[in-house]
Amino acid sequence: MWPRxxxxxxxxxxxxxxxxxxxxxxxxxxxxxxxxxIIASVAFTALFEATRGLRWGNLPLGAWLLLAPWVLGYDSTAAIVNNMLVGACVAALSLVGGRVEQQFGGGWSALFTSDSLHAREAKKQDGRPS
Structure with missing residues (x-):
């Protein structure tokens, strides 16, 4: 959570x-x-466990900040240093995962597996007395 x-x-x-x-x-x-x-929006959205995978969206943005001073031809040394530091930090923090406490859905592959999360949950619900 803290990297986001x-x-x-x-x-x-x-x-x-x-x-x-x-x-x-x-x-x-x-x-x-x-x-x-964009970085702030992606990082804030990735705070939530269901959307944590979105953190990878900041990796190319961090890489862009590392390349932008040369691609765009910055004139200011302060801008170059700022973009390089922020880009490196954003990219590095995007690589830091988090503890997964819950599983949500399982994606499309859950439709084609017999022992998916939703199937296990349904079996638990069926086994309980009413």
Whole structure:
């Protein structure tokens, strides 16, 4: 859970960092104002156990932040350092899993297996006296 909270905060940091670090009006600021909210949204959504797999969506965004200074040609050293640090942290935190306490559904493969989670739960329900 804490990696998702940190990634949410890093996404919010990306949104305010152009103003605080003094590179407003540059390509780097535009990139941060696009990628920051996406990182924060993905990380916040991945906080919930049913949507935890969405955390992998921040991995390519972190990689993009590592490449963006050279692809977009940033002028500001502060923007380059900021994007490199945030990108590395976002990518690394996206790799950190979490403890799974409950199983939800099982996906499409659950329809084709005889011993899926929903089948086991149905058997438990049938075995109880009414």
């Amino acid at each position: 909270i940190l990634n949410t905060l890093l996404g919010l940091w990306l949104m305010i960092s152009p103003a605080l670090l003094g590179y407003l009006g540059q390509t780097a600021a535009d990139n941060d104002n696009i990628v920051g909210p």
